[in-house]
Amino acid sequence: MANDITVGKILLNALLVAFSIVKTALIPVFGVLSLCLKGPIEYLDKKHRVKEDFYIITFFLKSVAKYFLAVRNHRFQYWYLFIEQVEQNADRLAISYPRPLLKKGDFEVESFTYRETYYMVLRLSHILCEKYGVRSGDNIAIDSTNKPLFLFLLLASWNIGAVPAFLNYNTLGNPLIHSLRISNITQVFIDPQASGSIKSTEKEINKELPDVRLNYLNEEELLKVLKDPKSPKFLQKDDLRSPSGLTDYKPAMFIYTSGTTGLPKSAIMSWRKATIGCTLFAHIEHMDNNSVVFTAMPLFHSTATLLGVCSVWSKGGCVAISNKFSASNFWKEAYLTKATHCQYVGEICRYLLNTPVSKYESMHSVKVAYGNGLRPDIWQKFKHRFHIEVIGEFYAATEAPLATTSYQKGEFGVGACRNYGTGIQWFLSLQQTLVRMDPDDDATIYRNVKGLCEKPAVGEPGEMLMRIFYPKKPETSFQGYVGNKKETESKVLRNVFREGDAWFRTGDLLKADEYGLWYFVDRMGDTFRWKSENVSTTEVEDQIIGSNHDDFAQVVVVGIKVPGYEGRAGFAAIKLKNPEISEGVRIEVLNRMLTHLNRELPKYAHPVFVKLVDHIEMTDTNKISKKLYRNQVLPHGANGDETIYWLKGYKEYTPLTDEDWKAIEAQEAKL
Structure with a gap:
């Protein structure tokens, strides 16, 4: 085995050297050719985008060779990639955090170099091992808002060899219990700011999962210990962190997605994705060790953690994390953290365009904005107003093995999520x-x-x-x-x-x-996206029926398009057992349902619009015709004679009037 590894190292190192020589030789050749054949090359680049392809392909070949060597040496986990950056970029910033102060809109920027982050993680690893008994192979849950604590817990779990699961801190009740159960969680580490859902469900968790330990952390006291050079440290042994049976398609982390059964699914995010996938993504989006990626996306999503944190760290750059998205403070936080890149979803871009002009939107240093869901109708407006040079629209699903990317400049390729050369x-x-x-x-x-x-x-x-x-x-x-x-x-x-x-x-x-x-x-199918979150229609249907068995006979939930809004808003068509009840009673029934939904579902999953119907349309194969309901016309149906109820201010259901609809279209009444 040792001889095989040695031979593998020699061959792969030889490949890397050969590649480096070829690349070094080709660059001046391309330079000379570009001078001699400027016209034809410009034509080929315009037609086939050969320059960007060459930039990606050369790095891809080098990275894959290096990754195969890491796999061969059994060092494919992200921890080793992080250690490499600690060695090469020790004094560069790894984390920048504009911590919100008591006065709204004020921030204190906290920053940590790679060296500082490394030692704080070793100290936290000691606490997790000695105080809480975390061991290699354990599945532990992180319940935290966006802050350095989240990242310290992530890296500490990787150092120990534990697998972290990222809880959506909006999840509560049975979906929360289900999330802990399916991932075989042994302990949950809870940030005080994210503790509300856990506390409200604590009795049920203790009853259903008595062996799961809930650890409420004191962030302020914990950070004092982590910053103290005298605090003990723990570095896991390699053979425990990387046991012989571990493969690169085993889980690096668990991330929860909505399920068609009505309960969250625990998606396995492999080491292959976290290491080679994020490294390639970072290169495509032109990150290096001078890059600072600003994200206001929740870290419990793969977009922020993998394509934000892991990607920029793979290049030795810095991640700047906002505690919570704020349209009015977005560019201020980007400016304070000296961001070069920022992440978005389509909703964020539209929110930002609807904010008053701020001095910070022309003071920041962001040149690349990347994410998904930026619609073509506001694509160029977003770039021009906020002085963004490049849009990196991508397509990726949490559990998907691959992604598509783009690096769009100028006018060509507006709206595309896969934009490469021939x-x-x-x-x-x-x-x-x-x-x-x-x-x-x-x-x-x-x-x-x-x-x-x-x-x-x-x-x-x-x-x-x-x-x-x-x-x-x-x-x-x-x-x-x-x-x-x-x-x-x-x-x-x-x-x-x-x-x-x-x-x-x-x-x-x-x-x-x-x-x-x-x-x-x-x-497609049984999920839709609203407020940057995936919503399971089955989960919402189950909660609606469960809220009022006496009044509701059948329900269908879909997402419907609303002019001027990204994604799809929740729409429920509910069949009443007694369709003869008065208008006043109908509203009472809907608001009793709302009281139940407030306890069991996050707000983004609440149906924004509701229609009470006499029957639910079915197909010939006895399936609900969801396509029909996805085409619901607002505000009063296709014939203008339907009564639609809407969740006004997310406080109560009330009939949707023409005045309400005008306010929604003008975005004066926010959905």
Whole structure:
């Protein structure tokens, strides 16, 4: 084994050296050619985007060779990548945090270098081991808002060899208990600021999961200990952190997503994603050790932790974390932290455009904004107003094995979430594809007379699929969900283009243009996105029915488009057992339902609009016609004679009037 590793090192090091020589030799060659053939090269670059492809491909080859060496040496975990940055960038900033002060809009910037972060993590590791008994192989949960404490807990768990699960601190009640159960959590480490949901569900947790230990941390006292050089430190032994049976597709962390069963799913985020995936993403978005990525996205989502934190750390740069998104303070915090990159979702961009002009929006140093959901209608407005040079729109699902990216400058490629040159697009065609949907049901994939799928025409929406390279062992590409074999298998589509192949289903519709660029169209099936969060329609349906069995006979929940708003707002069509009740009683019933939803669901999952119906439309196969309800016309239905109720101010349900609708359209009444 030792000889194999030595030979592997020699071969891979030789490959790296050869690559370096070739790259060094090619750069001046390309320089000379570009001077001699400036016109033709400019034409080729415009048509095939060869410069950006060359930038990505050369790094890709080097990174893959280095990663294979790490796998061969059994050092593929992110902890070793972090240690490498500590050694190379010890005195550079790793974390910048504008901590909110008592006076609204005031901040005190806290910062930690790589060296400081490393030693604080070792001290926290000692506390976790000695005081709480955390051991390698344990599954522990982090319940924290955006702050350095979250990142210290993450790195400490990786040092010890434990697997962290990121709780959504808005989750409470049965979904919270379910989240802890399915991930086999032994302990929860709780930030005081995020403790509300845990405290409100503590009795039920203790009853249902008596072996789960709830640890309420004193952040202020804990940080004093972590900053004290005299505090004891703990560095895990390599053979315990990286046991022989560990593979790079095993979990680095668990991140919760909405499930079609109505309860969260615990998605496995592999070491492969956290290391090589984030490193490549960082390069595509042009990060280096001078980069500062500002994120106001919640760290319990993969967008912030993987594509924000892990990506910029892989380059030796700094992550700047906002405690909570604030449209009025966004650019101020970006300015205070000297951010070069910022993360967004489409809703954030629209919120920022609706804020009054601030001096900070022209003082910040952000040149690259990357994220998903930025709609074409505000794309260029966002760039021009906030002096952004590049938009890095991407497509990624939490559990997906691959992602698509873009690095959009100028006018070409506005709105695209996959934007590469001809070379990379050809390569990606082997890994990613779109398939046609049934013309009568955009949630069902079309199969021809041979039982195989087909690719859609240019401009025609199709579900995005990602290849599983070893169909007999799909977990090597798609790790799925902990303790949920049914949901995991439901994401694997087989016999797509030929007998025996297998692909991961994203559940999202995209379309391609004549240049091969891809654009996001919409979500499919039983989830929708609102307020930057994925909402399970089944979960909301279950809670609505559970709130009032005496009054509700049947319910369907979907997401519907609202002009001027990103994503889809929750819409519930509810069949009453007694349709003859008066208007006043109807409103009382809906607000009794709201009282229950306030206890069981986060606000973003509450139906914003409700319609009381005499019957629920069904298909010939006795399925609810969700497509019909997704096309609900506001404010009074297609014929203008329907009564729609809306969640006014998220306080009460009341009939939607013309005046209300005008205020919503003008965004004077916020949804």
